Amino acid sequence: MFECPIPETEKDYVQMAHGGGGRMMNQLIREVFLKEFGSPEVGKQNDATVLPQVDGRIAMTTDSFVVTPLEFPGGSIGSLAVHGTVNDLAMSGATPLYLTAGFILEEGLSLDLLKRVVKDMAKAAQKAGVTIVTGDTKVVERQGGNGLYINTSGVGIVQHELEICPASIREGDAVLLSGDLGRHGMTIMSLRSGLNFGDQLESDSAAVHKAALALIEAGIPIHCMRDVTRGGLTSTLSEIAEDSGKTISLNEENIPVRDDVRSACQLLGLDPLQVACEGRFAVILPAEYANKALQILHSHPVSQGAEIIGMVETRRTAPLLLTGVLGVERILTMPTGMQLPRIC
Amino acid sequence: MFECPIPETEKDYVQMAHGGGGRMMNQLIREVFLKEFGSPEVGKQNDATVLPQVDGRIAMTTDSFVVTPLEFPGGSIGSLAVHGTVNDLAMSGATPLYLTAGFILEEGLSLDLLKRVVKDMAKAAQKAGVTIVTGDTKVVERQGGNGLYINTSGVGIVQHELEICPASIREGDAVLLSGDLGRHGMTIMSLRSGLNFGDQLESDSAAVHKAALALIEAGIPIHCMRDVTRGGLTSTLSEIAEDSGKTISLNEENIPVRDDVRSACQLLGLDPLQVACEGRFAVILPAEYANKALQILHSHPVSQGAEIIGMVETRRTAPLLLTGVLGVERILTMPTGMQLPRIC
Numbered sequence: 001m002f003e004c005p006i007p008e009t010e011k012d013y014v015q016m017a018h019g020g021g022g023r024m025m026n027q028l029i030r031e032v033f034l035k036e037f038g039s040p041e042v043g044k045q046n047d048a049t050v051l052p053q054v055d056g057r058i059a060m061t062t063d064s065f066v067v068t069p070l071e072f073p074g075g076s077i078g079s080l081a082v083h084g085t086v087n088d089l090a091m092s093g094a095t096p097l098y099l100t101a102g103f104i105l106e107e108g109l110s111l112d113l114l115k116r117v118v119k120d121m122a123k124a125a126q127k128a129g130v131t132i133v134t135g136d137t138k139v140v141e142r143q144g145g146n147g148l149y150i151n152t153s154g155v156g157i158v159q160h161e162l163e164i165c166p167a168s169i170r171e172g173d174a175v176l177l178s179g180d181l182g183r184h185g186m187t188i189m190s191l192r193s194g195l196n197f198g199d200q201l202e203s204d205s206a207a208v209h210k211a212a213l214a215l216i217e218a219g220i221p222i223h224c225m226r227d228v229t230r231g232g233l234t235s236t237l238s239e240i241a242e243d244s245g246k247t248i249s250l251n252e253e254n255i256p257v258r259d260d261v262r263s264a265c266q267l268l269g270l271d272p273l274q275v276a277c278e279g280r281f282a283v284i285l286p287a288e289y290a291n292k293a294l295q296i297l298h299s300h301p302v303s304q305g306a307e308i309i310g311m312v313e314t315r316r317t318a319p320l321l322l323t324g325v326l327g328v329e330r331i332l333t334m335p336t337g338m339q340l341p342r343i344c
Numbered sequence: 345m346f347e348c349p350i351p352e353t354e355k356d357y358v359q360m361a362h363g364g365g366g367r368m369m370n371q372l373i374r375e376v377f378l379k380e381f382g383s384p385e386v387g388k389q390n391d392a393t394v395l396p397q398v399d400g401r402i403a404m405t406t407d408s409f410v411v412t413p414l415e416f417p418g419g420s421i422g423s424l425a426v427h428g429t430v431n432d433l434a435m436s437g438a439t440p441l442y443l444t445a446g447f448i449l450e451e452g453l454s455l456d457l458l459k460r461v462v463k464d465m466a467k468a469a470q471k472a473g474v475t476i477v478t479g480d481t482k483v484v485e486r487q488g489g490n491g492l493y494i495n496t497s498g499v500g501i502v503q504h505e506l507e508i509c510p511a512s513i514r515e516g517d518a519v520l521l522s523g524d525l526g527r528h529g530m531t532i533m534s535l536r537s538g539l540n541f542g543d544q545l546e547s548d549s550a551a552v553h554k555a556a557l558a559l560i561e562a563g564i565p566i567h568c569m570r571d572v573t574r575g576g577l578t579s580t581l582s583e584i585a586e587d588s589g590k591t592i593s594l595n596e597e598n599i600p601v602r603d604d605v606r607s608a609c610q611l612l613g614l615d616p617l618q619v620a621c622e623g624r625f626a627v628i629l630p631a632e633y634a635n636k637a638l639q640i641l642h643s644h645p646v647s648q649g650a651e652i653i654g655m656v657e658t659r660r661t662a663p664l665l666l667t668g669v670l671g672v673e674r675i676l677t678m679p680t681g682m683q684l685p686r687i688c
Contacts (some may be wrong), residue, residue: 046435047432061392094392
């Protein structure tokens with residue numbers, strides 16, 4: 001029987017019919033998603049996936065990823081979508097277990113690109129020790145032809161009794177940062193602007209849960225922990241300080257920023273403290289545990305550049321203060337305008 | 345101090361800065377999302393939300409919603425996003441507990457429209473008895489200026505030992521449908537085409553978990569259950585039949601389709617069996633329980649139009665067969681081309 005050949009260009013790209021609930025969607029799911037995420041749970045293809053009983057409190061989180069470009073030095077939207085959600089779980093002290101993956105594809109997206117992203121996502125999940133248990137695919141009409149959004153939601157298990165939140169922080173607490181700032185943001189910026197900020201610049205995107213959970217396992221009574229993403233360190237610590245009613249004061253000279261990131265920021269008029277990371281976190285804990293925590297962080301590759309960057313004080317002047325290298329203290333305020341759009 | 349006034353037009357719409365991680369995002373979250381989803385869990389604004397221990401197997405699901413238009417008779421993308429995920433959990437026999445909500449907003453989206461959608465979402469969640477425990481917001485550049493995608497992921501608890509999946513269905517099983525087909529799809533189609541298919545046509549979008557779970561509570565050993573969404577009844581039952589290795593045979597005269605939906609489908613050349621619903625489900629169970637199940641379904645408003653529409657047989661001819669009103673049997677195949685895009 002003669003079958004009408006599909007033109008090569010069309011079959012290499014996402015079509016509206018891939019989202020229609022019919023045969024093409026079925027094929028896309030089997031050939032792209034199940035191939036990479038082939039856990040027994042996903043294989044059952046039910047609307048929901050039934051999982052074993054979880055022994056402990058559970059943690060839930062969700063994050064949508066709209067980063068552009070979809071691939072960048074150090075990762076892709078796929079690995080970022082795994083790291084982001086794994087890190088959000090870890091920041092509440094939860095061991096990440098299961099992820100869901102929701103894809104919104106734009107008509108015209110290259111299937112090869114989609115396959116690379118999905119492969120990258122599967123690899124990141126495997127490395128982090130989490131299972132992608134269920135997924136969903138939608139297709140929207142062509143806009144620019146290169147659109148892909150991924151939502152990952154996650155469930156983790158909480159095996160400690162700590163209340164890790166801004167309300168738990170106390171005067172005298174130490175503030176630690178797990179590594180140098182701004183690499184993810186400046187990598188994306190470099191690609192978008194066409195400027196070359198140095199061959200070595202790649203995203204810091206990484207799953208940090210092993211380092212973060214090691215602190216809890218060592219018995220360190222963490223008060224607050226948060227990953228440094230959109231809005232950078234300034235936003236992250238401003239939120240914590242505002243919600244806690246305390247002041248966080250930082251020492252600029254202890255905040256690690258690589259020279260190439262610093263130069264790139266200077267060139268573009270950006271503040272490295274406001275640039276997004278995707279593999280860094282801040283942790284606030286009683287000062288007497290600071291050195292032990294630092295030692296543990298240094299033993300994990302993702303946090304080997306950790307530093308003690310500041311302390312918690314009674315509220316004075318403003319929620320977030322920075323003492324510069326010349327000894328002058330200034331107020332850091334949460335960025336008001338548009339930071340880098342679509343950074344994660 | 346003189347403050348530069350923001351032009352009225354701008355402050356009424358979503359701006360890129362609403363996604364930047366800074367003060368505007370913070371304000372959007374507090375004034376739009378927390379206002380409506382104000383559960384104590386969401387109020388804590390951590391990256392992940394820690395919830396009590398769940399006693400039983402857990403079920404997880406995810407669904408992204410891209411329906412256009414964003415509001416329609418019978419609901420909005422907000423209520424749809426709750427119903428869709430609640431229903432996916434219910435179809436595995438899970439009691440829905442917690443939802444996450446991920447928003448991707450397009451620059452230029454009306455804030456009033458967003459607020460209405462979020463309010464509708466909160467109302468649907470409350471009515472369904474589920475809590476929205478955490479959320480996320482991203483903003484993407486202006487395309488058409490009316491874009492909003494919502495991902496909801498859900499966690500439920502499974503309190504039965506049934507294996508509800510295609511592999512469980514047996515020859516002789518009865519196939520029940522919870523109500524009339526095609527109302528959601530034809531409501532959206534009617535809005536898009538500008539055709540008026542009758543004043544009474546509104547989406548069937550609804551949470552069906554109470555009806556579905558009542559069957560399990562009554563001790564009915566359900567073999568398979570699935571909601572009828574994209575691709576309609578044909579896709580839903582084709583997938584089950586294909587995965588099970590059995591044939592499902594349907595009687596057309598028992599499949600409920602309202603006259604206005606049937607006429608609208610005829611006008612547009614659509615098959616009502618391929619049109620999406622958002623408040624209907626098919627359930628496959630041992631024939632001896634069919635009447636008891638029907639009685640239970642009729643006692644719930646969302647499934648008061650339930651019918652026995654077919655049975656499971658040993659595989660013959662094709663996975664899915666339909667005997668028409670004139671007694672002629674024909675093969676139903678999963679739709680291959682594009683169905684209605686962006687229906688859910």
